[in-house]
Amino acid sequence: MAPGWRKILAPLVLLLSAAGCERDVIAPEPPLRVSVFELGTAPLRQERKIHGKLVPADLTRVAFRTPGKISHLPVQAGLRVAEGQTIARIEDSIQRQVLADARAQYELSKRQLERAENLFKIDAITPSQRDELNAGFRLARARLGLAEAQLSYTVVKAPFEGRVADVEKELFEAVGAGETVASVYRTDRTDVVVDLPDAIPARSSNRDKKSFKTGAVFSGDAALHTLTYLKNTMARSPESQAFRFWLSMPSGDTAFPPGTPVTLAVNFREAGLVPEAGQLVPLTALAAADQQGQFELWRYRDGQVNPVPVVVGRLSGDGVLVTGDLQAGDLVVTSGLSRLSAGQAVDVQLQAREPE
Numbered sequence: 001m002a003p004g005w006r007k008i009l010a011p012l013v014l015l016l017s018a019a020g021c022e023r024d025v026i027a028p029e030p031p032l033r034v035s036v037f038e039l040g041t042a043p044l045r046q047e048r049k050i051h052g053k054l055v056p057a058d059l060t061r062v063a064f065r066t067p068g069k070i071s072h073l074p075v076q077a078g079l080r081v082a083e084g085q086t087i088a089r090i091e092d093s094i095q096r097q098v099l100a101d102a103r104a105q106y107e108l109s110k111r112q113l114e115r116a117e118n119l120f121k122i123d124a125i126t127p128s129q130r131d132e133l134n135a136g137f138r139l140a141r142a143r144l145g146l147a148e149a150q151l152s153y154t155v156v157k158a159p160f161e162g163r164v165a166d167v168e169k170e171l172f173e174a175v176g177a178g179e180t181v182a183s184v185y186r187t188d189r190t191d192v193v194v195d196l197p198d199a200i201p202a203r204s205s206n207r208d209k210k211s212f213k214t215g216a217v218f219s220g221d222a223a224l225h226t227l228t229y230l231k232n233t234m235a236r237s238p239e240s241q242a243f244r245f246w247l248s249m250p251s252g253d254t255a256f257p258p259g260t261p262v263t264l265a266v267n268f269r270e271a272g273l274v275p276e277a278g279q280l281v282p283l284t285a286l287a288a289a290d291q292q293g294q295f296e297l298w299r300y301r302d303g304q305v306n307p308v309p310v311v312v313g314r315l316s317g318d319g320v321l322v323t324g325d326l327q328a329g330d331l332v333v334t335s336g337l338s339r340l341s342a343g344q345a346v347d348v349q350l351q352a353r354e355p356e
Helices: 003-024 093-121 127-152 206-211
Strands: 032-038 047-063 068-072 086-090 155-157 162-167 180-196 213-218 224-232 243-250 261-267 279-281 295-301 304-316 319-324 331-333 344-350
Touching (some): 047 155, 047 162, 093 127, 213 243
Parallel strands (some): 032 344
Antiparallel strands (some): 086 155, 213 224, 213 261, 224 243, 279 319, 304 319
16 A cells, blocks of 8 residues: 555544444433432321311101192291191092091991801801901901001101201192102201311220210301210211211200301310321332232332332322331332332432321
8 A cells, every 4th residue: 555545544544443432432321310208207186177067967858658649738948847747748538538438347347246246155157157257357457457557648747846958849749659748857956067088087986986075166156066976987988088977966045057167176086086007108109019919119218219018008089008117207209110120229309298
């Protein structure tokens, strides 16, 4: 090769060699950046203000047991009624006629049986004739009882002393068996219903329930009233995912309309309402473990992440309750779980905790 070409190729070879060396140098990947959630440290507050509302006590829907057309409807919403007072009546001419026929047949059978008894004593009739008349009397008595019951079905009465909440039918309107005519509730008792949040499940003993009392303030009334435990649901409501509690007090001279807002200051410890054990974590922190049906969290500590097996408990809108080798202040990963491996170094960003 001529000396001139060597002078030209030498710099090109050096340049290409340098470019090849640069391609062989690979820059290190930055650590994976993930979000972490700090497990709570704040204890459950022993007393909270709970909002509820006044509900009708023993709200009862009254209905006819037989179809017909309403002929008498003397009540309206808000009217006070006494126990046994007529709420409504349907046309009963047919039932009265059936009752009259049944009563006449009953009286006839009764007299025939009485004469038969006297004739039987003097051997004027046979035992079979007497038994036949006796069976006819019992049949007539049963038909009379049925006719009396059918006539009673044409009237609905107040099951207790209280107030009419609503009237759903009109005078002269046709009504079917079982269709609600009106609703009645008690006025000697004031009931309040409250929904305890799912984060505070109820585990109360009967002794705690019976002795539980709390102060309550009704909207529009500054006076403090005392409510006592009445009943509660043992399962969470499907709609609100909350436990429903009913509290009550005697009405006395103070009457509040249904729907009145109520504010209660509830001491959960006195009420026997205790928090479930475990840590509440975001659902995004939960990952499936290698074994089927097992779960784990990824805990960040000393710049690295490692899996922690957990047992999953209650699930709610606030997150999932888990138990395991965890403690308050631990940081659990809530993003990029599928890209993690044991001992992996990561960068973290603390996830903001929602206010309680």
